[in-house]
Amino acid sequence: MATTTTPPQVPKKTNRIGLDSSAYKGNRSTLCAGCGHNAISERIIEAFYEMGVEPHRVAKLSGIGCSSKSPAYFLGLSYACNAVHGRMPSIATGTMLANRNLIALGVSGDGDTASIGIGQFVHLMRRNLPMIYIIEDNGVYGLTKGQFSATADLGSKLKSGVLNDLPPIDTCALAIQLGATYVARSFSGDKRQLLVLLKGAVAHQGTAMLDVISPCTTFNDHEGSTKSYSFVKDHDEPLQDVSFVPFFEDITVDYDPGATVEVTMHDGSRLLLRKLGMDYDPTSKAEAVRLLTEAHTKGEIVTGLFYVDTKAPNFLQLLNVVDEPLATLPESRVRPPQRVLDEIMEELK
Numbered sequence: 001m002a003t004t005t006t007p008p009q010v011p012k013k014t015n016r017i018g019l020d021s022s023a024y025k026g027n028r029s030t031l032c033a034g035c036g037h038n039a040i041s042e043r044i045i046e047a048f049y050e051m052g053v054e055p056h057r058v059a060k061l062s063g064i065g066c067s068s069k070s071p072a073y074f075l076g077l078s079y080a081c082n083a084v085h086g087r088m089p090s091i092a093t094g095t096m097l098a099n100r101n102l103i104a105l106g107v108s109g110d111g112d113t114a115s116i117g118i119g120q121f122v123h124l125m126r127r128n129l130p131m132i133y134i135i136e137d138n139g140v141y142g143l144t145k146g147q148f149s150a151t152a153d154l155g156s157k158l159k160s161g162v163l164n165d166l167p168p169i170d171t172c173a174l175a176i177q178l179g180a181t182y183v184a185r186s187f188s189g190d191k192r193q194l195l196v197l198l199k200g201a202v203a204h205q206g207t208a209m210l211d212v213i214s215p216c217t218t219f220n221d222h223e224g225s226t227k228s229y230s231f232v233k234d235h236d237e238p239l240q241d242v243s244f245v246p247f248f249e250d251i252t253v254d255y256d257p258g259a260t261v262e263v264t265m266h267d268g269s270r271l272l273l274r275k276l277g278m279d280y281d282p283t284s285k286a287e288a289v290r291l292l293t294e295a296h297t298k299g300e301i302v303t304g305l306f307y308v309d310t311k312a313p314n315f316l317q318l319l320n321v322v323d324e325p326l327a328t329l330p331e332s333r334v335r336p337p338q339r340v341l342d343e344i345m346e347e348l349k
């Protein structure tokens with residue numbers, strides 16, 4: 001009689017908290033094949049897996065758009081709120097005020113952020129709320145069939161031949177000027193750079209704003225578009241070669257301090273920014289804004305970490321928010337005693 005042998009079980013690879021990568025995945029994507037947003041979802045899965053973040057500590061927040069749908073496709077064990085178009089910042093602010101132990105991960109689109117949501121975006125950036133804010137930037141309103149968004153470049157062309165005659169809003173320059181403390185631009189097709197910048201964002205304790213150019217294969221990947229795969233590949237000018245050493249890996253790295261800038265993040269992780277060509281100081285707001293202005297003039301797409309400040313107080317520190325989730329506080333800690341109420345009434349007399 002023939003005997004059957006069962007193949008030996010290969011144990012699944014796990015991260016530092018014992019979870020395998022399936023714990024960081026979500027539903028199967030319903031976005032178009034080749035959409036840049038799918039590649040960003042994959043990098044988010046990798047970053048949170050490799051950082052060993054507990055999925056139940058993450059709150060995924062988004063607005064409306066193909067980009068804003070994408071949180072359904074990663075971190076399926078995390079909390080999630082798909083907000084109203086352009087209103088994700090308010091929901092994120094409330095979430096973090098209610099429980100500062102969460103890690104807020106916002107995913108928005110260029111339309112969601114730079115058009116209908118611009119008012120909410122600017123106030124979020126000036127508050128330096130601890131959160132990761134990703135703009136999946138394709139220069140169009142993908143979900144509503146490809147109209148220009150406010151990040152579309154002057155002179156870029158729609159599939160129908162219509163030319164864009166308005167200048168773009170640079171969300172990175174805006175975020176830096178307003179007060180965000182970790183600001184970067186990347187490309188959905190640059191797996192390595194995007195993964196490192198995402199890990200740095202997880203380690204940061206203020207607003208980490210990542211504008212990720214993410215081509216829309218259906219409506220904005222043709223000749224004449226400045227957000228197509230081929231245009232971005234041809235015009236991408238990486239500012240630095242970025243690498244990341246997480247706090248839980250006690251690794252010493254040899255580098256030439258003249259050519260590499262080391263940034264220590266809030267949790268002790270380190271970002272190593274090896275200069276590529278020009279001298280650049282990522283702690284100078286003025287330099288960052290100048291760099292972005294010059295890049296626009298030259299028609300270059302500069303990617304990398306533009307600005308970082310690990311010292312500025314964040315919104316929760318400014319407000320002195322308690323450590324515990326507000327919902328767990330007993331009445332004795334949330335209700336002022338009668339004596340305090342009486343004093344207030346006296347002052348108002």
Ligand SMILES: Cc1ncc(C[n+]2csc(CCOP(=O)(O)OP(=O)(O)O)c2C)c(N)n1
Pocket residue numbers: 064065066067068085108109110111112113116136138140141142143144149
């Ligand atoms: C209040 C409101 N106005 C308009 C719309 C229609 N709408 C849905 S998504 C969208 C734009 C999405 O563009 P973007 O944020 O760039 O996301 P993408 O689909 O390109 O990823 C618009 C205008 C809406 N859903 N709600």
Ligand code: SF4
Pocket residue numbers: 030031032034035036037066067138142143215216217218219
């Ligand atoms: S329409 Fe564009 S943005 Fe939306 S899923 Fe398709 S390729 Fe992506």
Ligand SMILES: [Mg+2]
Pocket residue numbers: 065109110111136137138139140141142149
């Ligand atoms: Mg868009």
